[in-house]
Amino acid sequence: MSSVSLTKPLRRLRFPLVPFNKPYRVSQRSLHLAPPWLLDDYIPRYHLISSLDAAKKRSLAYAHLRECNLCPRKCGVNRYEKSGMCLVGAQTVKVNTIAPHFGEEPCFQGHNGSGSVFFSGCNLRCSFCQNWDISHQLNGFDLTPEELAEWYMKLQEVGRVHNINLVTPEHVVPQVVLSILHARELGLRLPIIYNTSSFDSLESLELLDGLVDIYLPDFKVWTDKSSKRLLKADNYTETAMESIKAMHAQVGDLCFTGDGIAKKGVLVRHLVMPGMEEEGKQIVKWLAENVSKDIMVHIMEQYFPRAHVGKPLRGKKAGADASSDATAKVRYEEINRPVDLSEVESIKKAAQEAGIWRFVEAAKHGGFNI
Template identity: 45%
Template sequence: MRQPSYLSLYREGKLQERIERALALISPACRLCPRNCKVDRLAGKTGICRTGDKAYVASYAPHFGEEAPLVGTYGSGTIFFSSCNLLCSFCQNYEISHHLVGKALEPAELAAVMISLKKMHCHNINFVTPTHVVPQILQALIPAIELGLDAPLVYNCGGYESVETLELLEGIVDIYMPDFKFWDNVWAERFCHVSDYREQAKKALKEMHRQVGDLQLDETGLAVRGLLVRHLVMPENIAGSREVMNFLSREISPHTYVNVMGQYRPCGLAHRDDRINRRITAVELAEAVKAAFHAGLYRLDEY
């Protein structure tokens, strides 16, 4: 059985230094993500993500609806963090991402959550929407390791990431699972109020792949390390599926494992915009899958 890479960093005494560097990214001026809110989160100030010095956890449990390489027999150990740095208007977890629900946890409490999932035999610890709480996750990792954590860590994010932050996670995160939401920034601006989504996502995915490479599976089909990309197909090709697939194949790797997601439905505030106030059609999903194959990608998942 492959040992998660973060155990080596722990044994070498290097995790504390990563924590200190991560905390420096949120105080005195937060630049943890490309929003660059520049607020002092350790002093109780909050920016777009409305999160200060503690991570809010909305829920945690074994999840059997994730990609097959993560689920296995006992499920993926998902920890859903409240709030988000992207705040898509159509988010399917709108109540969690747009509100601070759940409980603010101390590092020891978050460590206990990880251990609880380990005791349920989850195959991995899956941090859902972790971008804005990277320092808090790192703070909890040391006590979790000391309590016996040895499962792969999954960084399940929206793709709007800072390379500087991702560099702190090298040797810690085993599996990166980012979205690539939009190719055309017009739509990113309209639905997420960011004007540089494509540029930031491209840089982020390149850094993730540099760290962990293509998705690797063990003899049972479980993911142990690598990059797994999600792409949500949207009405009227708003997501830019063809361009995204070409980028993944040509600039990341033709061996990239891609989940072409066909479950879009109007959630959150989507009903306010006629362009996205409907489910996608079977034809729209088929066109996105065709675009992936045409780009040379072959490791495809669909749900």
């Protein structure tokens, strides 16, 4: 065993001597702090409500169905006896498709897909509906809330999806509430996305409070004229304003975990319509000034003529235009073309000028968005 030589001086650690009466200044360095929208972990909101609150929501769900006020149409019908505008009763929901979906925003679909549940029927009648074959037609199969909850579990356990994405659920909110509460008991652990047209009543959103983690509302048009003509609704814009503000009050701006998957908050979609740039600019300006400049916005460019757009004119109007040019003999002629990318860019520029900066867009680094 070698011995330590005592003849060599020990290496001395040198510390700067700082007088007690003078502050010691540390050299400045840049701090890379996590943004406020980054979560370490996330527990779905429906796991945080008490059993008493869950029982109250069940009772309220049944009450809404007895005198329906789930959307601004406020039909007031007893859905146990007959249906209103949506043509859906009380005992079941009509579902068209349940499957992992890879056509949503990257922060929702991830690598495994978003667990999408496409409900048939809708409380709007958009003339240009991009999901017309689902939303306007009652095609699909009937499910009770309990059966719907079991499908959530299949999406979680078999599909390994990142969330449960409820598409066009405005007219079946009570059944959705009952299904979420039942799925909680079955062991569901995924965030719930409420994917809506924003034509919701405040009473409906209050019923959903505590159960929905992510709100995914559309803000379609700005003027009453467009609302009446294209959506067949008298008060869409005012309703969308109230609804989106209520959604944001519940869950705030969109937040993510470290894997890039959204867990809670609001993401607003706006489908750019041909020739309607000014309405889009008003919408994004309103969002910035009245909701949040940090709100996540998806300015969508995939509009193309669908549903009733471009179909031949009907009735007296068709007869009156019989002698006119053939190109004028179609319905909704003003939006009977794909949207131009310059229209999309002008609305995005207006959003940036208003202070919005969080957009859904392709990754600039050329790789995955998540």
